[in-house]
Amino acid sequence: MSHRFVLVVLVFIAVGATPMAAAGSTDAQFVSALPDPATPGDEGEFVTVRAPEGTTVSLDDGEERISFVAPGGRVAVASNPAAASNLTNQTVVSPGLDLANGGETVTLRVDGRVVDRLTYERSHEGALLERHDGAWSWWPRTLPRRSVRTHSSVNATLFVLPDSPSVPLKTLRAANERLLLAGYVVSSPRVADELIAAHERGVRVEVLVEDGPVGGFPRRSARVLDRLATAGVSVRVVGDPHSFHHAKYAIADDTALVTTENWKAAGTGGEKSRGWGTVVESPSVASDLAATFSDDSGLPDTRPWETFRLGRQFVVTESANGSYPSRVATQRVRVRNVSVLLAPDNAEGAVVQQLDTAEDRIDVIQPTVEADGPFVVALKRAAKRGVRVRLLLGSAWYVDDENRKLAARLNDWADRTGNPLSVRLARPASRYGAIHAKGVVADDTVIVGSLNWNRHSARENREVALALDDPAAAAYYRNVFVADWRASERGWRSRPGLVGGAAVAVLVGVAALRRLDFEK
Template structure:
């Protein structure tokens, strides 16, 4: 969408000088759809009776390396056909066998059971019925679990070296590792409706207005929370009788500031339930999601709940408010799943014995050029990491036909899946534009990223351009994490497009589909793109100027907006 004009300049010596359906309920650590048919049973089968392979219990998951001394509480999870007579089966860890005859009654009715030699400990680690057995020891350097019936092997599951605190799951012969307690849900979608689209710093009043309207419930999830205006809104909602809960990251990068500690103290003293996520057994590296559920609507943001973000004092951010029931309840389910796990601790206990860093809030003042707007959507999809966000975004980008405009603080490494996807798109002639932050802390990294992508595009004559934002008086820095695809689909949320964020953090993303909503955010992208710079160091630009004086044979393309060259691209 960003209008670009290119002109070829011949330069002789330049070559040598060129330098992130319906709601599926949160699953337990072992939840997988059962492959066993509903009516399958071997009931009172005789020892010589033949039993179909899909009527046997089979291993679907295991927790071999708990974050506990001596690996206390390790367990395996079996999928059991209804009515199966487990007295005929043994479970072997490759060295010793344990009879499953004690697994009867209610346990079998649940279809999935956990088997452990330490059931009292394991019951605190899974919501599956736990069956105690005399012998079961899962090796940390890899192992094999076998289900044996009347002396004959009926199922085997092999895993390699373990990941501490993670569950291994089997889908056929494929294995995946996920942190204990991590959710594993499908995307949530809602058709038709409208959203209130807005950007920051222009419309900082929108998220605050949403919070101020709480009557029954207010669930606020964030990475950090320092905004006094947000705290005021939460306290007032609590005073009106609303249920108010707050969930933040326990160990943000750089440490927690004294200002944030004071804000969380004030909330806790007002009766707000404040929890911090982190510590031993944490399922995610960072709780990085940024959203709020307020009665029957929700707001999803790219920004933190602090003056620089939702306060409108610094960052370019994107946000959207929705009343689509499936999306609102999907976010509420995400909040409950994250606040209900044991790594979410009450703030009062989490803060004890901790010191806090000095921090200064942002005080910028920026004009409001982009008004919020209610726009129709054909579909809204809720994605969360690490459950489903990255593969679904890759699928969306791989389906692009014409254009992909991306705005990010930084991009991931060269081989990060989303970065590879952008190169694939450009290679098939989809016009890709990437706008990165020009802030001091990201400038050098982003210059190098821009140069490498630009050189790749030049070699292939691919339509991929990269700029570093030069915000002028519109905002201080890029903090948005979004994209506009084919002038039809908008991506916005907390996900930075790097591998660690997509596979280790809790992140929340909306995909908004429709021409009007894409036009809104696309227009903002275009304006920010036109203010972008090449990302080339000043010295390189000076050298380029000298080389232009020399007639040459190497093609270099320079982009123009108006009469001034503001970017160098393919």
């Protein structure tokens, strides 16, 4: 069974009467650590630090202290330099500390002054503890951290759900050589039909799913995956280090489909959720996503479905069966630029940058958002500089209470400050069942994908999104947003009947999972 490790990191900068800049220590900090390199006796474990050249650096874990003169820049500090040099490209210095797999606190001093302190509760075999964009996370040593890649002038088909459930199926049906499908949950019999049919006509078919969905692994999904595996389709489940394999995409030959929706009736089946999606005809975009698929397929905790399911119990979950009108047609456009965004690799920084460079208007649709997270903070920055910001949140029972409070809080802030920001809770009005889309239109760029607007999604999950920089693409999704916005109203009120102790208990239980996902 996959284990979810919670990382607690304390970064402490000593502050005194004398500025640390005089000694150059403001440039010193911990960069990474490899406490458990998955080698005999943990040979090669190291801590990477950065310190100015010529300063005296010491590391102290409460049991021993080692010191050395910094050569400048980043260095890996290890007891066994020869072994460590096989595990890192950094210059290796010794001696080093023995790092405990069960948890450790290491203090960094430069010229006798404390400048940083690193604490981890438990190591993760074969994984680096890395500081990236100011946050710490475990990352497999052999897994590349990919940067944003942009591809020019590609054809794309734009669609929304529940209006166009045939688009995902047609995309899968068109595969002739390879069909790679990645999801959080895969439980649609129709999707299974297409995967099996592709396999039977000689297409290489592979499926990746999350190993521990919130609430338990659905029985309906287990049945679909059993059917796929029996038919000969390769099915693997992804565990650590991704807290959740939450991406929703497919690669059919040289075409890539990225959506906000799960491969189930409520999502791509068009039987409940408001979702956004795009199909991009581009060998280079497909190659980028195929590389990510390969990375996740090869993780140490990614296992074959047949092995994973042995002795496992599955849970009964609700199945959506709604029927909604098809009001929004698909649109085929020539997009001038498409960028592939990945979490935890680069998506947070890329989205925030897009919000920070918007000049005219930003429209966002999300099931819910983290009130003090980096994305909402960026929205407020945009509003302060005069950008018109609209945020449409979900109103399903499991987010209604929190979202009402958040909407009131942000609308009150906008009223007090006179900044052009407005928040509404969705009113589906029989056009869809619930908001599940995770999208943003910032000026002429639209971002579509699985990224929820919270730190957990951005920094710990595997998420995939596409940023389409094109006025026609932006106009398509903005028109959908405006229709949903106009059907809603500011200051959503609680639904009658959701009262009493039972409802409160349910909401409290859901709040405990709030940071994980919203997959109803």
